[in-house]
Amino acid sequence: MLIPIRCFSCGRPIAQHWEVYKSRIEKGEDPGKVLDDLGVHSYCCRRMFIGHRDIMPKLLDYSI
Amino acid sequence: MKIEILESKGNTMRFILSNAPLSLANALRKTLLTEIPCLAIHEVDIFENSSVVFDEYIAHRLGQIPLITPKTYIQSPREVIFSLEAEGPKMVYTKDLKSSDPKVKPVYDNMPLIQLGRGQRIRLEAKAVIGRAKDHAKWQACIVHYIMKPEIKIRQSKIKDPKICAQACPRKILKVSKGKLEVTDETKCISCMECVKACGEDAIEVKHSNKDFIFTVESFGNMKVKELLNEAFNVLSQKLDDFSKELKSCGDAGARSNGQG
Ligand code: SF4
Ligand SMILES: [Zn+2]
Numbered sequence: 045m046l047i048p049i050r051c052f053s054c055g056r057p058i059a060q061h062w063e064v065y066k067s068r069i070e071k072g073e074d075p076g077k078v079l080d081d082l083g084v085h086s087y088c089c090r091r092m093f094i095g096h097r098d099i100m101p102k103l104l105d106y107s108i
Numbered sequence: 109m110k111i112e113i114l115e116s117k118g119n120t121m122r123f124i125l126s127n128a129p130l131s132l133a134n135a136l137r138k139t140l141l142t143e144i145p146c147l148a149i150h151e152v153d154i155f156e157n158s159s160v161v162f163d164e165y166i167a168h169r170l171g172q173i174p175l176i177t178p179k180t181y182i183q184s185p186r187e188v189i190f191s192l193e194a195e196g197p198k199m200v201y202t203k204d205l206k207s208s209d210p211k212v213k214p215v216y217d218n219m220p221l222i223q224l225g226r227g228q229r230i231r232l233e234a235k236a237v238i239g240r241a242k243d244h245a246k247w248q249a250c251i252v253h254y255i256m257k258p259e260i261k262i263r264q265s266k267i268k269d270p271k272i273c274a275q276a277c278p279r280k281i282l283k284v285s286k287g288k289l290e291v292t293d294e295t296k297c298i299s300c301m302e303c304v305k306a307c308g309e310d311a312i313e314v315k316h317s318n319k320d321f322i323f324t325v326e327s328f329g330n331m332k333v334k335e336l337l338n339e340a341f342n343v344l345s346q347k348l349d350d351f352s353k354e355l356k357s358c359g360d361a362g363a364r365s366n367g368q369g
Pocket of ligand 2: 053054089
């Protein structure tokens with residue numbers, strides 16, 4: 045689905061970084077470096093990005 | 109008790125709380141985490157939703173948005189109404205939320221809330237109220253942790269090669285000057301004990317103070333860190349006042365019943 049607004053573990057808001065993160069890794073940048081640049085330091089928040097799959101666009105095909 | 113700010117950068121602040129009991133440090137941490145009043149969306153009226161996700165999913169996402177909380181709202185709790193109206197195809201962001209008070213708005217403008225396909229519509233009204241994080245994590249305003257201040261003791265005579273010791277430190281806070289080992293910044297030490305392993309236990313000793321604490325407070329953007337700290341101390345002293353009042357009335361009741369008995 046969409047990126048969660050906050051990290052599941054620590055509660056920091058993370059969704060504001062998503063678009064930048066997505067566009068940069070689509071250009072072929074290393075996710076770890078991008079997250080360092082964005083200031084996402086703790087590993088609980090980093091796994092939110094690395095483990096996320098954006099399936100919202102796919103869901104849109106099934107709308108009534 | 110003294111507070112000395114080590115560094116303050118954006119939403120993060122590091123400070124030393126010195127000459128304070130451990131219980132106070134922990135009380136401050138817990139108050140900052142769970143007792144700071146701040147705004148979050150609590151009730152949502154959904155009038156129209158033809159998107160692919162169900163109402164609860166949207167309400168859950170709305171609730172977690174961090175909102176800027178002005179001081180006046182803490183002093184006298186009030187509600188703020190947010191309204192949202194959008195038609196696809198588009199991505200709905202937090203900036204599309206229209207607030208009834210221009211001073212209260214989402215901390216970040218670019219959080220994706222929901223994606224709408226062609227012809228899909230959403231229309232809703234959300235009510236933000238003051239709450240505390242002990243009831244729900246959406247009201248959490250900051251993240252905070254502390255460590256006991258490390259104290260590094262060096263016995264120069266027992267050190268064979270100061271260079272090896274200095275190189276062992278991953279935080280690079282040990283330095284060799286004029287053949288002597290020196291500590292540059294104790295507050296950066298992470299107590300990993302690599303220096304002790306490299307030089308031997310009799311040469312260097314890393315201990316922890318039990319009355320000085322290094323705090324790191326990271327605000328989520330609802331308030332500035334200084335406001336958070338002020339608020340935390342307000343809440344804490346209010347709680348202590350209430351407690352001592354209760355205790356006094358208990359003591360009176362106890363004395364009375366004893367006298368009667
Ligand atoms: S305990 Fe670790 S961080 Fe602290 S001085 Fe020793 S090597 Fe450095
Ligand atoms: Zn996290």
